[in-house]
Amino acid sequence: MTYRELADDSARLANVLQGANLPEGSPIAILLGNCPEYFVAYWGILRAGHRVTTLSTQLTPDEAAYIVGDCRASGVIVGTDFEGTAARLAEIDHLKLRLAVGTGLVDGYRNMREALAGVSTERPDRERLGNELLYSSGTTGAPKGIWRPIDPNAAIDERTFSLASVYETEFGFEDGDVYLSPAPLYHASPLRFCVATHVLGGTVVVQEKFDAEGALKAIEQHQVTHSQWVPTMFVRMLQLPSEVRHAYDLSSLRVAVHSAAPCPDATKRAMVSWWGPILWDFYGASEAIGRAFLDPQEWSERPGSVGRPDPELVRICDESGAALEAGRVGTIYFKCVRPFEYFGDPEKTARSRHPEDPEWVTVGDVGRLDSDGYLYLADRQSFVIISGGVNIYPQEVENALVGHRKVADAVVVGRPDPEFGESVVAFVEPEPEFYADPELIEDIQGRLRRTLARFKHPKWIEVVPEVPRTPGGKPDVAALRELASRLSAAPASEAPDVDGGAAATSPVGRSARWDSGPILVDDRDGVRTITFNRPEVHNAQNLEMLREFDAAIDEVAADRSVRVLVIAGAGRSFCSGHDLRMMGEDKTYFSNFSKVETRKEQEKRWFVDPVAKLRHLPIPTVCRIQGHCLAAGLMFAAATDFVVAGESAIFGSPILMHMGVNEAEVPNFASKVGESWAKRVFWLDERLSAEQARQAGLVTWVVPDDDLDSKLAWLIERLLRAPRQALELSKESLQYLADLRGEAQFHTFHFMSHQISHATHEAGEILNERLARLAKSESVIPDHESRSSGGGSSTSSGPSVNCEKGE
Numbered sequence: 001m002t003y004r005e006l007a008d009d010s011a012r013l014a015n016v017l018q019g020a021n022l023p024e025g026s027p028i029a030i031l032l033g034n035c036p037e038y039f040v041a042y043w044g045i046l047r048a049g050h051r052v053t054t055l056s057t058q059l060t061p062d063e064a065a066y067i068v069g070d071c072r073a074s075g076v077i078v079g080t081d082f083e084g085t086a087a088r089l090a091e092i093d094h095l096k097l098r099l100a101v102g103t104g105l106v107d108g109y110r111n112m113r114e115a116l117a118g119v120s121t122e123r124p125d126r127e128r129l130g131n132e133l134l135y136s137s138g139t140t141g142a143p144k145g146i147w148r149p150i151d152p153n154a155a156i157d158e159r160t161f162s163l164a165s166v167y168e169t170e171f172g173f174e175d176g177d178v179y180l181s182p183a184p185l186y187h188a189s190p191l192r193f194c195v196a197t198h199v200l201g202g203t204v205v206v207q208e209k210f211d212a213e214g215a216l217k218a219i220e221q222h223q224v225t226h227s228q229w230v231p232t233m234f235v236r237m238l239q240l241p242s243e244v245r246h247a248y249d250l251s252s253l254r255v256a257v258h259s260a261a262p263c264p265d266a267t268k269r270a271m272v273s274w275w276g277p278i279l280w281d282f283y284g285a286s287e288a289i290g291r292a293f294l295d296p297q298e299w300s301e302r303p304g305s306v307g308r309p310d311p312e313l314v315r316i317c318d319e320s321g322a323a324l325e326a327g328r329v330g331t332i333y334f335k336c337v338r339p340f341e342y343f344g345d346p347e348k349t350a351r352s353r354h355p356e357d358p359e360w361v362t363v364g365d366v367g368r369l370d371s372d373g374y375l376y377l378a379d380r381q382s383f384v385i386i387s388g389g390v391n392i393y394p395q396e397v398e399n400a401l402v403g404h405r406k407v408a409d410a411v412v413v414g415r416p417d418p419e420f421g422e423s424v425v426a427f428v429e430p431e432p433e434f435y436a437d438p439e440l441i442e443d444i445q446g447r448l449r450r451t452l453a454r455f456k457h458p459k460w461i462e463v464v465p466e467v468p469r470t471p472g473g474k475p476d477v478a479a480l481r482e483l484a485s486r487l488s489a490a491p492a493s494e495a496p497d498v499d500g501g502a503a504a505t506s507p508v509g510r511s512a513r514w515d516s517g518p519i520l521v522d523d524r525d526g527v528r529t530i531t532f533n534r535p536e537v538h539n540a541q542n543l544e545m546l547r548e549f550d551a552a553i554d555e556v557a558a559d560r561s562v563r564v565l566v567i568a569g570a571g572r573s574f575c576s577g578h579d580l581r582m583m584g585e586d587k588t589y590f591s592n593f594s595k596v597e598t599r600k601e602q603e604k605r606w607f608v609d610p611v612a613k614l615r616h617l618p619i620p621t622v623c624r625i626q627g628h629c630l631a632a633g634l635m636f637a638a639a640t641d642f643v644v645a646g647e648s649a650i651f652g653s654p655i656l657m658h659m660g661v662n663e664a665e666v667p668n669f670a671s672k673v674g675e676s677w678a679k680r681v682f683w684l685d686e687r688l689s690a691e692q693a694r695q696a697g698l699v700t701w702v703v704p705d706d707d708l709d710s711k712l713a714w715l716i717e718r719l720l721r722a723p724r725q726a727l728e729l730s731k732e733s734l735q736y737l738a739d740l741r742g743e744a745q746f747h748t749f750h751f752m753s754h755q756i757s758h759a760t761h762e763a764g765e766i767l768n769e770r771l772a773r774l775a776k777s778e779s780v781i782p783d784h785e786s787r788s789s790g791g792g793s794s795t796s797s798g799p800s801v802n803c804e805k806g807e
Contacts, residue, residue, distance in 0.1 A: 013044025145343030290334030535571025577631030
């Protein structure tokens with residue numbers, strides 16, 4: 001459709017409407033799929049001085065009739081493929097004009113194309129521009145219309161359509177640019193972006209229905225420059241095979257705006273990696289009371305923010321209406337430049353106003369402002385779960401869930417709880433390859449333990465093939481709450497299916513372990529600290545700890561907000577090695593360990609690969625060591641960029657001498673300290689003091705134990721000062737130097753040698769003897785604390801450690 005055709009057809013429709021003697025300024029409802037006639041209807045209604053009310057194509061006939069009845073619409077334009085809804089609407093008395101779009105016939109409706117035929121395109125020089133009466137999504141109750149008075153002086157230009165001027169100034173929209181809208185036009189944001197493009201004279205490309213590959217094809221075919229998406233669309237496009245994703249030329253695309261729902265960090269990073277730094281956050285509401293934008297550069301510096309609203313027009317308030325300082329979470333209020341009311345609902349209108357100053361309005365969103373005025377959303381107040389008197393924001397839990405590499409999508413809702421009032425239910429859609437993964441729930445729980453306080457954890461995690469969302473990408477909260485209530489009433493074995501998926505998993509329930517876990521993760525000002533947390537066994541690593549460490553490293557790699565990584569150990573020691581009790585307590589582990597093929601796969605997956613990921617992280621890594629750093633602990637320490645050790649630290653590895661195995665730690669340690677020191681530690685089972693480890697090249701600084709944290713803080717401050725990209729490029733160059741020296745081949749060769757040594761008769765006999773002693777709770781490895789390293793440097797001042805758990 002050309003602009004000439006749009007101007008003529010919308011003028012004809014405006015003349016038809018004005019000739020129908022409809023009440024002045026009354027709403028005209030639109031129920032159409034995405035098609036050119038949608039814009040004819042929109043502009044024709046406005047040019048006739050009426051109000052546009054859009055109807056979702058997902059509504060039932062009765063739901064559509066409720067909106068048409070509630071707004072007292074005088075006319076309706078319906079697609080012929082919605083015959084059932086059209087018939088229901090025809091029963092409404094105050095609908096005086098009924099037009100149909102399409103090839104079919106609908107009883108009681110006149111075909112719009114026929115109605116416009118022969119009608120004049122002449123319009124007054126000054127048209128009285130109408131307005132919108134759009135309805136809220138109604139996820140927490142009956143939808144309500146957003147009513148504003150019609151401005152008698154309004155005209156069709158960017159001054160009236162404020163989003164057009166924003167589109168031009170914020171997103172750099174120019175004459176000749178092309179906008180792609182893959183979302184349904186009945187949603188406020190896609191419709192308004194399309195209209196803004198019309199006002200600015202650009203080209204609008206609309207998908208009839210979102211199709212992941214079709215969107216990529218449209219970008220290439222129409223040389224799209226601007227687009228708007230919801231995060232679910234990003235997920236669907238990222239799920240396309242790599243060869244499909246890279247088959248289309250997307251180089252014309254300069255701006256990709258996402259809105260409607262917060263975009264999970266991992267999803268956005270994957271999109272930026274694919275499309276480049278062109279993604280913008282847009283925060284707003286159908287009520288159009290305030291907005292914020294976050295450009296790609298700002299997002300890289302402030303991940304999680306939705307932008308910086310005009311500081312004169314936004315404030316965060318507590319329940320009493322008192323303004324909160326930066327960093328405090330509360331209700332988000334905007335100063336309303338264009339006053340509105342909820343049509344026919346004075347109570348809801350009153351609730352949206354600030355208790356002391358009605359010029360300030362809220363839609364119920366909850367969030368905080370940082371010290372620089374950037375806005376961070378917590379949730380919609382009506383979605384907040386109150387459990388045991390404590391507010392839990394579903395968005396926070398959803399972000400933690402979707403941040404897991406196995407999770408594609410997640411929505412969190414509350415369900416009635418007889419003890420706490422409400423409890424948390426999470427609906428989780430896994431990535432397709434992990435849908436049947438028996439470790440999925442356990443892995444998810446591990447991430448939640450590391451990232452969320454215990455009271456925020458879901459009491460029930462429901463795995464579904466697809467999270468129910470509206471076509472606009474918003475969670476179908478009403479449907480999910482209904483499902484959650486059914487889950488709460490049914491035993492796990494009888495829980496209902498969701499969209500044809502598997503029955504519910506068992507409820508998560510409560511566990512004393514939710515307070516902590518084998519891995520703790522702390523984020524502070526760009527520094528992430530991963531702490532081994534089994535102090536009762538000097539942080540000996542069991543399989544659960546290794547799994548959670550692996551997941552934690554994956555999260556660091558995907559999170560651009562992390563500038564420095566610190567590895568530490570809780571309690572008196574950093575790490576005493578691998579926990580040999582895995583073999584006695586974990587039947588699957590022992591079974592895999594007993595066979596050459598499965599042992600190789602298991603050790604590579606949980607012992608070697610996580611350390612390799614740590615070694616290849618692009619950001620600087622630091623190891624904080626106190627007490628014992630033995631066996632596997634050496635491997636982690638040697639894989640970091642800097643090691644800060646307390647004077648009490650002891651380094652060593654008894655595996656070759658007492659287990660008969662060419663230990664896995666050799667490549668990382670030997671690459672750092674050289675052959676001579678490696679032979680002393682591995683062949684002679686020497687223990688190195690912190691100072692000897694510094695002389696060997698493993699430790700960077702040795703400080704009194706009480707000064708460990710102050711030295712660490714000094715180092716971190718220096719690293720955060722370094723230009724990020726330059727530092728990353730430098731680390732990449734140094735890694736290339738290591739590759740030129742053959743370190744990668746060394747690692748590969750040694751891993752095979754390590755596997756062969758496990759399979760020797762000698763190692764088998766030693767292992768059987770060690771396991772027998774372990775079963776009797778005897779020490780597996782002889783006490784070595786009193787041994788010195790190299791003739792006189794005593795290690796007896798270090799903390800005591802029972803090495804029966806160290807491999």
